[in-house]
Structures are given as structure tokens and as C-alpha cells.
Amino acid sequence: MTITAYRGEILSLAHDPAEGEGAVRHDPDGLLVIEDGIVVARGPHADLAPRFPGLAPEAIKGLIVPGFIDAHVHYPQMDRVASHGEQLLDWLERHIFPAEMAFADPLHAASVARAFLDELLRHGTTSALVFATVHPGSVDAFMAEAQRRNLRMACGKVLMDLGPEGLRDTPETARDDSEALIRRWHLQGRLTYAVTPRFALTSSDAQLAVAGDLLEAHPQVLLHTHLAENTREVAEVAARFPDAADYLDAYDRFGLVTPRSVFAHGIHLPDRSCARLAETGAGIAVCPSSNFFLGSGMFDFAQAEAHGVRLGLGTDIGAGTSFSLLRTSGLAYEAGLFNHYRLDPFRALWLATGGSARLLHIADKVGNLSEGQEADFVVLDEKATPLLARRTAGAGLAERLFALQVLGDDRAIARTHVMGKCAWDRDQPGLPS
Template identity: 80%
Template sequence: MTLHAYRGEILSLAHDPAEAPDAVRHDPDGVLVIKDGVIVARGAADDVLPRFPGVEVEHLPGLVVPGFIDAHVHYPQLDRIGSHGEQLLDWLDRHIFPAEKAFADAGHAGSVAEAFLGELLRHGTTSALVFATVHAASVDAFFAAAERRNLRMACGKVLMDLGPEGLRDDPASALAESEALIAKWHGRARLTYAVTPRFALTSSDEQLAIAGRLLADHPGVLLHTHLAENVREISEVAERFSDAADYLDAYDRFGLVTDRSVFAHGVHLPDRSCARLAESGAGIAVCPTSNFFLGSGMFDFAQAEAHMVRLGLGSDIGAGTSLSLLHNGGAAYQAGLFKGYRLDPFRALWLATGGSARLLHIDAKVGALAEGQEADFVVLDDRATPLLARRTAGASLAERLFAMQVLGDDRTVRQTYVLGRCAWDRDALGSAP
């Protein structure tokens, strides 16, 4: 395959700005040289292009950033976004569990998976850690759709033997179906399997032990579940696991707290949990719009930073109110400020890219637009709306980025590229073939 170069303003983060300075990598007139979907050179155009005489150069009109990586999202909940009137546990019973029962039908699951992935690309998201449902067919449908689009995605069958009727498996079927799905999908194309107990209350001790066994037997898979999201949920977990030190310890005793564990929310964590997360290398997917919408609370960035807990950013659709990780970055700023923490716009971008990539163990592949990484990237338009154009006129890079996080949405994404090919073009009104 011939080389192809993309020229424009390029921005990425080499590491978490909270951990070390000089994280920002900004090329005002930069170039990405791509071969077979991989970045082979990046830097100032005047320095890089002379090394590739005759290379075809395409100019990108906007700010080029890594493809966004959603560290926690539920594809079966796409059609329940914005469902009114309840906090977490009642919201699940009233809105979510009835909708998820339909995913026993493979055709329905496939249709929603296609719509969901199209929405991700429209919002600039090129990778994600995704909940399916208890049905194996829902995982098959999602992975098949992701493979057709050549996306880097992680997903897994929900384990839920204490769930409601119609969404209930059992320990034996959970083990057998998970093993079969891992054998079929894990490591295929750009796909990763995630062992997915819904949360502590929906699995028996026997099933949680099986989840731990799956993690131990398949060291490359992820663990994906919920943690300390809602006050009532935490109280019920404490009542059931009365001898556990805290909510995280209820998972830990089953071998579920490892460096490949991603816990969504973590809104109400004691210091002991934060210390254990840091010690294990596990991390939190921060989901600010979901936490606002369900009245769950505000994530404590200062506490997490003090303990050096690994963080990423999640939309948590359908409790979250936007698939845009730009928008969720702005919401994370608001959540942090509520507790006196001023989230820097560059760190918000890191959480949506390199931070989430690190949680998903794909940071060698994506997240920083570094040489040797796959060419998943997004072209942002800081003049996408008249108000945004006014706000960013003459502004610094940090101000422009922050304005897009606070005022931006899917309209701010001009183009989304997957492995160096355009997969979404706003101005062409759709996904590229």
C-alpha cells in the first residue's frame, strides 16, 4: 500500500498531565504519514514531508486529535437514553431491564449494534468498552458489527444470575457461554473480550467466583463492571456482603480486582478502595453525565489523583445523556469544580483518549497519535456553531479546547478516521464506504 499523509493542526497527550509535566504534544502545522493504517511518522510538516518525497498529502481543516475512547457504555440502552424519573435501581427496573429483554433476538441486537456504532463514529469515538446483555446473541451481534467496521472494541456477555426474569442466566451457562464467546472473539481483528458481571447485587457468590476464574484462565481479557455509583446501591451491597471492608472488597475476594479491571463510576469511594485500586492497577471509568442524570453524585478527582488511581472517561449511555466525549469532558470539569477540583482541558482530553486507552490496555495501539500506533483520529471544528466560532475566535489552544468541551457536541466532529480511512464525514452527511 502506498503512503498517505494528512496535514493539519495536530494535538495529543503523551501521558496523564497529572502524573508528569510536558504531556501535551502539539504540532500547529503537523503531518501524519500513514501506511497500512499505521502512523509511520508524525511531526512538523517542514521536518517530516522532506523524508517522504512524492507522498500524497491531504489537508485536514480543523484540530486533529486521537479518536475518542469510551471507557464505559451500554449499547443495548441506546434507545432508552433520556428516560425520565428514577435513580439507579428503580431506573434499571422501570426502563432498562424491559428494554434489554429484546436482545435475545439476534436480529434486534444486530440492528441496534449497527445504529450504536454509527452514532459512536458520528461523535468521534473509535474505540469503546461496551456492555451487551445477558444474551450471548447480543455479544455476537455487537462484535460482528464492530468487525465489519474494523473498529477496536471490547465487549462481553453480562453475568446476572440474580437478575429479573428474562434477564437471568445461571453459573453453569454463564461459564459455558463466556468461554465460547472468548474462544470465538477475543483477539480476533481489533476485538477484546471483557468478563462482565453487571454489578455485585446481580450475581451470586458462585457466579462472581466464576467471573474470577474466567479472568484467571484468560489473562488477556478485561473485567468490566460497576462500582460505588449510588448511595442506595452501596447500602444494599454492604448489607449483602456484610463482612467486606467496602464495595470494592466485595469484588476483590473473588479475584476481580486486577490491573485489567475497569470499574464504572466510583462516585462514593473510601480511601481504602482508592489505595487498593492504585495498588492493583485497576481503574475507574468516570461517567459525569450519567452521574448527574441519575442523581448519583460527583466524582472526586482530587481524591483519585491523591491516590494515583487510573482514570478514563465514559459516556454510560443510556444513563449518560450524550455519546460525545467532548461533552462528557466538559461535564467532568463541572463535576470536579463542585468539589473544588479544576479539571484542565488537556487532562480532560487525556481522559477521553490516552487515559481510556490505558484502562483498556490498548495504549500501545491507539490514544496518542504516536509513531507505530493505529491511525484512528478525529478532525474537530471549533467553528461548528456560530456561538462556538465567536467563543474561539483569537483564543489560545487551551481556550479553544475547553470551549469545544463545554459548548461542543456531535456537530463539532467534522470527520472520524479509522485506520487512516474516513469513516464519518459530517459535511458529506454520513459514513464513508
């Protein structure tokens, strides 16, 4: 039995602030007690310290928050971040599909997986829902590296039998490969499998049916795909599925809209789709960085909130331009304001932690640093840059948090802890992860 403790300012969200009062849990002088990687006590230091006589907590300078949870990101695309000149469909053809073909090589996949997970930890991200490629070995490489680091991650082989030559499977290999990967990785340690059709245009009806069969046969896996990201994409889906009521319905008819379904983007949705998402419990990973970068549009937070759609936050590397969920939170505010929605900084933190945890069905494990949860947390330094230090000096909690979201990035991540153990220390960058 190993007990560690940390004393400092602790902040988390118990639930989505849009769902009612009492969401913010803030301990200005808090104590976080961890036993074998699990939070066993958290609260005001003055109240908890007498329960643990002789315990000498480490004093933390900075704001302790739950580890960030990226609800949509592509690890094979990290080397194509900042690829110039195209919107979604042309960007995929020109930049992404050629890069993903290299993942037929397991050694290349393993090398990228290591670099990718290093970046996540450096940016304070401790859990993520991750696209691999069509190659089963790309999942093996990612899962093996995530397991080595004891990270809570979800990933799956991409299904795309209508993809380009050299990046294409079949309905039969999609089923067989996915079944084998589920047996190998699903619920092994802190890992979860995600059935991952790329999007409606890259899978035949037969393959979409296979995806639905996999979800039915394995009710604990996730469904991870894209939805209504780009206007040209939406038009082409409508042409491909003329009998579907809308883009979401094209998935729904194959059994892909479930409580465990995570749809990235959702920025061009009719009200019918939002109502159906809320009815089923499916949710949207909001990805403002990539939506800006590809010129796709702005997510409508007010529409989603009116329908009660579950939301999380994703960086969408490599169309997204930053691994930082702090920065992504600031961009979400900017996207919301475009449609006259003022995203509260506490709700933004919820989306990057507990909201994404709920989408990934791991909210009982991580997301709010409550007693019984796994001790994944981040220490934020609001003095990381001279400008941040000036902006946060003397400010209240909400103002400090908002400044971190708008002005912060990886420099504001002082430390990242996984199951209570330090996996990244800004002042000791050579620390093994």
C-alpha cells in the same frame, strides 16, 4: 502498501498531565503520515516533508486529535436515553431491564448494534468498552458489526444470575457462554473480550467466583463492571456482603480487582478502596453525564489523584445523555469543580483518549497518534456553531480546547478516521462506515 498523509494542526497527550510535565504534544502545522493504517511519522511539516518527497498530503481544516475512547457504555440502552423519573436501581427496573429483554432476538441486537456504532463514529468515538446483555447473541451481534467496520472494541456477555425473570443466567451458563464467546471473538482482529458481571447485587457468590475463574484462565481479557455509583446501591451491597471492608472488597474477595479491571463510576469510595485500586492497577471509568442524570453524585478527582488511581472517561449511554466525549469532558470539569478540582482541558482530553486507552490495555495501539500506533483520529471543527466560532476566535490552544469541551458535541466532529480511512464525514453523511 498504501501511504496517505494529512497536514494540519495535531494535538495529543503523551501521558496523564497529572503525572508530570511534557504531556502535551502539539504540532501547529503538523504532518501525519500513515502506511497501511499505521502512523509511520508525525511531527512538524517542515521537518518531516523532506523525508517523503513527492507525497502530497491532504490539507485538514480543523484540529486533529486521537479518536475518542469510551471507557464505559451500554449499547443495548441507546433507545432508553432520556428515560424519566428514577434513580439507579428503580431506573434499571422500570426502563432498562425490560428493554434488554428484547436482545434475545439476534436480529434486534444486530439492528441496534449498527445504529449504536453509527452514533459512536458520528461523535468521534473510535474505541469503546461496551456492555451487551445477558444474551450471548447480543455479543455476537455487536462484535460482528464492530469487526465489519474494523473497529477496536471490547465487549462481553453480562453475568446476572440474580437478575429479573427473563434476564437471568446461571453460574454454569455464565461460564460456558463466556468461554465460547472468548474463543469466538477475543483478539480476533481489533476485538477484546470483557468478563462482565453487571454489578455485585445481580450475581450470586457462585457466579462472582466464576467471573474470577474466567479472569484467571484468560489473563488478557478485561473485567468490566460497576462500582459505588449510587448511595442506595452501596448500602445494599454492604448488607449483602457484611464481611467485606467496602464495595470494592466485595469484588476483591472473588479475584475481580486486577490490573485489567475497569470499574465504572466509583463516586462513593473510601480512601481504602482508592489505595487498593492504585495498588492493583485497576481503574475507574468516570461517567459524569449519567451521574448527573440519575442524581448519583460527583466523582472526586482530587481523591483519585491523591491515590494515583488510573482514570478514563465514559459516556455511560443510556443513563448518560450524550454520545459525545467532548460534551462528557465538559461535564467532567463541572463535576470536578463541585469538589473544588479544576480539571485541566488537556487532562480532560487525555481521559477521553490515552487515559481510556490505558484502562482498556490498548495504549500501545491507540490513544495518542504516536508513531507505530493505529491511525484512529478525529478532526474537530471549532467553528461548528456560531457560538463556538465566536468563543474560539483568536484564543490560545487551551482556551479553544476547553470551549470545544464545554460547547461542543457531534456538530464539532468534522471527520472520523479508522485505521487512516474516513469512516464518518459530516459533509458526506451517507459515507459507508
